[in-house]
Amino acid sequence: MSTVITSIDEGSPAEKAGVRVGEKLLKLNGHEIVDVLDYRFFCYDAKLSVELEAPDGAVRTLRVKKYEGQDLGLNFDTYLMDEPRPCSNHCVFCFVDQMPPGMRDTLYFKDDDARLSFLMGNYITLTNLSEREAQRIIDLRISPINVSVQATEPQLRRTLLGNKDAAKSIDYMRAFGKAGIEMNGQIVVCPGWNDGEHLRRTISDLMDIGFHSCSIVPVGLTKYRQGLAKLPPVDEKTACEIIDTVDEYAAICKEKYGTRMFFCADELYLKANRPLPDEEYYEDFQQLENGVGMLRSTMNEFLDGLSDVEDGDVPGFTIATGVAAAPFIERLVNAAKEKYPSLRGEVVAIVNDFFGHLITVSGLVTGQDIIAQLSARGGLGERVIIPANMLRHGEGVFLDDVTVPQLSEALGRPVVVSETDGYSLVDTIFSKGDESL
Secondary structure, three states, X not given: OXXXXXXXXXXXXXXXXXXXXXXXXXXXXXXXXOOHHHHHHHOOOOEEEEEEEOOOOOXXXXXXXXXXXXXXXXXXXXXXXXXXXXXXXXXXXXXXXXXXXXXXXXXXOOEOOHHHXXXXXXXXXXXXXXXXXXXXXXXXXXXXXXXXXXXXXXXXXXXXXXXOOXXXXXXXXXXXXXXXXXXXXEEEEOOOOOOHHHHHHHHHHHHHHOOOEEEEEEOXXXXXXXXXXXXXXXXXXXXXXXXXXXXXXXXXXXXXXXXXXXXXXXXXXXXXXXXXOOHHHHOOOOOHHHOOOHHHHHHHHHHHHHOXXXXXXXXXXXXXEEOOOHHHHHHHHHHHHHHOOOOOEXXXXXXXXXXXXXXXXXXXXXXXXXXXXXXXXXXXXXEEEEXXXXXXXXXXXXXXXXXXXXXXXXXXXXXXXXXXXXXXXXXXXXXXXXXXX
């Protein structure tokens, strides 16, 4: 834990009040500050008593006035004011354990930190949560908490998570539900392990606990599973069974609570060879980050954005995307071509040779696979378009450390990064400028 102040925002309430870099933040309005959750919660008020400790140990108290909800403007060694808490589980389906060797260190770190769940939307298992931390979530009414559920049968949860104490977190879920803490869940379905009757039991329990929403996603399997538990992929038959089970319980939820609560990932519909549900299915697209409704949302936005395009005379393009999304993106491009017959573009499905062919999502496509497969095709458009989810967040780097400029150089084409929403895709396709990175 480090509450030592490393910098202060210019013009912030803390700077105006005379807080100094190097001082340690001890308390806000009498409440001890342990980490970022305490800081964010207790600095909300408009009037604050700020207790500080100088490097020589001298303690002083300042009075600060600011707008309610305004940040004090203090910065610390780390975002969490602490070290991130690593995962203590050994999940049979863990994607990190299926990573190839030799990649950057950050890709092998597994976090399972409740603070990141609230602040960044990460999904956590709650298995390394202490009684004190669980009570703090209740006392401070920290919401939402995003929970990796997987199963609610105690022994099955222990087995899936590879943690003898994993069942304790089910008690935390019930306590949070009783206290009115909003929870969003995720169930990674592993055929033969937590599907069928086990999935029914889990969904039923989450209904009783009072989850706000829950996504159901298929397990992702790479070719690097040597020495790990044997897991079959979700095939068409299994995907259909999962969708039917979820819809059965969702109908009960809808009638009882006014929300379906349980949503299947787009990938399940693709695997089941079923059409995507209508927009109403997704309600407020509350599980979008888990791949639930992403394709439907993109389609709606694309067609809406397409109606505002006035000129189709733009440079030709090649869109590189994952195998799962390629047919869908191709339909959108064809819709654009119907409106603008002069539009020149193609969609190429990049087969995942890096992680294995069972991985079909665009977010796990690597730069080297794009280079190899597009170079072998030849006849590319005047620019190559890729979705932003192929890159490390906020940076132009793929999972294999290939950069966008390196990709552009290898292909001899400008590479344009499009955000994953439909409006951005329309803007990117119909842009006449060079937006390469």
